[in-house]
Amino acid sequence: MKLGIKTAGLLAAAGLALSSASAFADELRIVSWGGAYQKGQSIGIFQPAAKAMGITVKEDTYGGISDVKLQVRSGADKFDIFSSGAGSCASGAAEGLLEKLDYSVIDVSNHLPGMYSDYCAGADIFSVVAAFNTDTFGENGPRSWADFYDVDKFPGTRAMRNRVDAQLETALLADGVPMDQVYDVLDSEEGIERALDKIRSIKPHIAVWWSSGAMHAQLMKDGEVDMTTGWNGRFDVAKEDGAKVSYDWRTGIMDWEGYGIPKGVKNKDLAMKYIAEMMKPEYMAEFAKYITYGPTNGKVYELGLMDDARARQMPSHPDNAQHQLTLKTAWYSKWRTYADEMYQEMMTE
Amino acid sequence: MNSTSNTPNQEELRRLASREGYTFFGLTLPYLVLVIALIAIPVGWLFYLSFIGRDGTLSLENYERMWKSKAYIKIFITTFKISILTTIICAAIGYPLSYFMSQLSRKWANICMIAVLIPFWTSLLVRTYAWLVLLQKKGLINNILIESGLITEPLKFVHNTTGTLIGMVHIMLPFLILPLYANMRSIDKDCLKAASSLGATPTRAFWTVFLPLTLPGLLAGLLIVFVLCLGFYVTPAILGGGKVIMAAMKISTNIEMYFNWGAASALGVVLLVVTGIILFVASKLISLDQLGNR
Numbered sequence: 001m002k003l004g005i006k007t008a009g010l011l012a013a014a015g016l017a018l019s020s021a022s023a024f025a026d027e028l029r030i031v032s033w034g035g036a037y038q039k040g041q042s043i044g045i046f047q048p049a050a051k052a053m054g055i056t057v058k059e060d061t062y063g064g065i066s067d068v069k070l071q072v073r074s075g076a077d078k079f080d081i082f083s084s085g086a087g088s089c090a091s092g093a094a095e096g097l098l099e100k101l102d103y104s105v106i107d108v109s110n111h112l113p114g115m116y117s118d119y120c121a122g123a124d125i126f127s128v129v130a131a132f133n134t135d136t137f138g139e140n141g142p143r144s145w146a147d148f149y150d151v152d153k154f155p156g157t158r159a160m161r162n163r164v165d166a167q168l169e170t171a172l173l174a175d176g177v178p179m180d181q182v183y184d185v186l187d188s189e190e191g192i193e194r195a196l197d198k199i200r201s202i203k204p205h206i207a208v209w210w211s212s213g214a215m216h217a218q219l220m221k222d223g224e225v226d227m228t229t230g231w232n233g234r235f236d237v238a239k240e241d242g243a244k245v246s247y248d249w250r251t252g253i254m255d256w257e258g259y260g261i262p263k264g265v266k267n268k269d270l271a272m273k274y275i276a277e278m279m280k281p282e283y284m285a286e287f288a289k290y291i292t293y294g295p296t297n298g299k300v301y302e303l304g305l306m307d308d309a310r311a312r313q314m315p316s317h318p319d320n321a322q323h324q325l326t327l328k329t330a331w332y333s334k335w336r337t338y339a340d341e342m343y344q345e346m347m348t349e
Numbered sequence: 350m351n352s353t354s355n356t357p358n359q360e361e362l363r364r365l366a367s368r369e370g371y372t373f374f375g376l377t378l379p380y381l382v383l384v385i386a387l388i389a390i391p392v393g394w395l396f397y398l399s400f401i402g403r404d405g406t407l408s409l410e411n412y413e414r415m416w417k418s419k420a421y422i423k424i425f426i427t428t429f430k431i432s433i434l435t436t437i438i439c440a441a442i443g444y445p446l447s448y449f450m451s452q453l454s455r456k457w458a459n460i461c462m463i464a465v466l467i468p469f470w471t472s473l474l475v476r477t478y479a480w481l482v483l484l485q486k487k488g489l490i491n492n493i494l495i496e497s498g499l500i501t502e503p504l505k506f507v508h509n510t511t512g513t514l515i516g517m518v519h520i521m522l523p524f525l526i527l528p529l530y531a532n533m534r535s536i537d538k539d540c541l542k543a544a545s546s547l548g549a550t551p552t553r554a555f556w557t558v559f560l561p562l563t564l565p566g567l568l569a570g571l572l573i574v575f576v577l578c579l580g581f582y583v584t585p586a587i588l589g590g591g592k593v594i595m596a597a598m599k600i601s602t603n604i605e606m607y608f609n610w611g612a613a614s615a616l617g618v619v620l621l622v623v624t625g626i627i628l629f630v631a632s633k634l635i636s637l638d639q640l641g642n643r
Contacts, residue, residue, distance in 0.1 A: 066605040073608050162591045208508045209591025223487050224508070344602060348420035348594050 026055045031062035032083035035214035036237040040290030045283040065092045072097045080271045087332030093119035094333035099261040106276040115296035120258035122296035127315035128166040130251040131235045132227040135244040143248035149174035156226030157207035164343035171198035183328045196346045220245045233291035252324035399614035411615035428596045432578035435517045443525040451533035469523040477587045480516045508590025516584040525570035532566025
C-alpha cells in the first residue's frame with residue numbers, strides 16, 4: 001500500500017515533469033510570421049511535412065531574429081526552428097546565434113543559385129515592393145522608388161517598416177543610385193546616413209511605421225495609407241480579398257526566406273531532418289498556391305508542379321526578376337545591428 | 350514614580366506590549382521578506398546592470414548614450430507629455446462623473462459603477478484594437494462624421510498622439526473614478542448644508558467645502574493614473590502607429606533588438622528616478638499625509 005502510494009506519487013511527478021518539459025522527442029516547435037504567409041506555410045509545408053515524418057509540429061508566431069537572440073542569450077527554450085529572411089538570418093549567424101546546418105542531411109542540390117547559406121536553408125523567394133492604393137491613384141501610382149519618395153508628384157500618406165530591413169535600399173534607389181551600386185554606397189556609415197536623410201525628407205508624410213506583414217496588408221485594405229513598403233505576397237492576398245492595391249516589379253527588392261535553428265536546441269537532429277523534408281519540391285509548390293512566393297527548389301519547375309500562369313506571378317519569374325534588386329545578405333551580417341540602431345534613432349527623433 | 354511603574358500589573362502590561370510587538374513583527378515578516386525579495390533586490394540589480402557596458406565591465410556608457418542621443422530625450426519628453434495629458438483629461442472627465450454618481454441614489458450609482466467597471470474588466474488589448482477599428486481613416490467614427498456632413502476629409506484620429514491619448518484615457522479612467530467616488534461617497538452631506546445655511550452660494554460651497562474634502566481621493570487617483578501611464582506599452586504601440594514611442598517601448602526594443610540589458614536598465618533607472626523626484630516635489634507642495642488625516 002505504502003509502496004503503491006509512493007509509486008503513484010513518483011509517476012505523477014514524472015508525468016508532471018514530462019508535461020512541463022518543453023520538447024518531446026518527436027515534437028518540434030516552429031515559429032514564423034503569422035497571417036496569410038504562415039497560413040500558406042502551415043497548410044502547404046509545416047503540417048504535411050510533419051505528417052510525412054510522423055512527428056508533431058507546433059506552430060507559433062515570433063518577432064524576428066531578435067526573438068532568436070533573446071532565446072539563445074537567455075538560455076530559454078521556446079522554439080526549435082524559425083522562418084526568417086536571409087538578411088536577418090545572416091546577421092544572427094554573424095552573432096553566433098545559430099546552429100550550422102548539415103547539408104549532408106538537408107538536400108539543396110536542386111536549389112537555385114545562392115538560395116541557401118550555412119545557417120539558413122532557403123524555402124521561398126519574396127520581394128519587398130512599393131504598394132499603392134488604386135482608389136487614390138488609379139493605375140498611375142508610384143511605379144518606382146523615386147515616385148514613392150516624390151511627395152509632390154504623388155501626394156498622400158505613406159507607411160514604412162519600423163525596422164531597417166530592405167528600407168535603406170529604397171532610399172538610395174530613389175536617390176538615383178544605380179542598382180548594382182546600392183550596397184557599395186551603403187557599405188559605410190556615411191552611406192547609411194545618406195539613405196536615412198532621404199527617408200527623413202519624407203518623414204512628415206509617413207503616417208505609420210508598420211511592424212508586421214499582417215499590419216501593412218491591413219493598412220492597404222482599410223485605405224489607412226496611400227502607399228507602403230511591404231511584401232508582395234501579402235498584397236496579392238489582400239487584392240484577392242478585394243483590397244484596392246497594386247505594385248510594380250520595378251520597385252522590387254528580391255530576398256529569400258529560409259529556416260534556421262537557434263543555437264543549443266535539444267532537438268537539433270530532428271530539426272535538421274525536418275528541414276530536409278520541407279525542402280522537397282511538392283511542399284514548395286503547394287505553398288505557392290496560397291501566396292505568391294516562388295520556390296527556391298528548381299525541381300518545382302522541372303517537374304512541372306506549378307502552372308505557367310501561377311509561375312508568372314512569382315517574384316522569381318525571370319520576367320519579374322530582371323527589374324529587381326537582389327538583397328545582399330552579406331551587407332546585413334556586417335551592418336544590420338548598427339543600421340537598425342540608426343534607423344530607430346531616425347524614427348524617434 | 351519608580352515604585353508605581355514596578356507594580357506587578359505594570360510589569361505584566363509592559364511584557365504584554367513587548368510580546369505584542371514581536372507578534373506584529375512576526376506577522377509582517379513574510380511581507381517584509383517578500384518586499385525585499387521581489388522589489389528591493391530586483392531594483393538594486395536593475396541599478397547595477399545599468400552601469401554595465403556592452404563589454405561587461407563597469408561603465409557609464411548606457412547613461413552617456415542617453416544623454417547624447419536625441420532619440421532618448423525625445424522619448425522621455427513623449428512619455429511624460431502623454432502621461433500628464435492623460436492624467437489631466439482623466440481628471441477633467443472623471444471628476445464630474447464621480448460627482449454625478451455620488452449624487453445618485455445607491456441603486457443608480459451602482460448601475461453607473463457597473464458601466465464604468467465592465468470596460469475595466471475587458472482585455473486591454475481588445476479595447477485598444479477596438480479603438481483602432483473605430484478611429485482609423487475609414488473607420489466608423491470618420492464615416493459617421495463624413496456622412497453627416499460635419500467634415501469632408503477624414504480626421505487623423507489614430508496612428509498619432511490623439512489616438513494614443515483616446516485609448517489611454519479610456520483605459521485609465523476607472524483608476525481615477527474608483528478612489529474619487531469612494532471619497533465623495535464618504536463626505537458628510539451635512540457639511541454642504543452647513544455651508545449653505547451660513548450663506549455660501551452653491552459655487553462657493555463647492556470650492557471651499559466639497560473640493561478640499563475630495564482632494565485626497567482626487568490626488569490618489571491622479572497619482573495612480575500618472576504612474577501607470579509612465580509604463581504604458583501596448584496602447585501607444587498599437588494606436589501610435591510607430592510614431593509615439595514611450596519609455597517602456599524603448600526598453601523593450603533595447604532588449605529585443607540588441608539584447609542590451611544595460612541600456613534597458615539605465616532607461617528604467619532614469620524613469621524611476623525622475624518619477625521619484627516628481628512625486629517627492631508633489632508631496633512637498635501638497636502634503637499627502639496632511640490631506641489623508643483631514
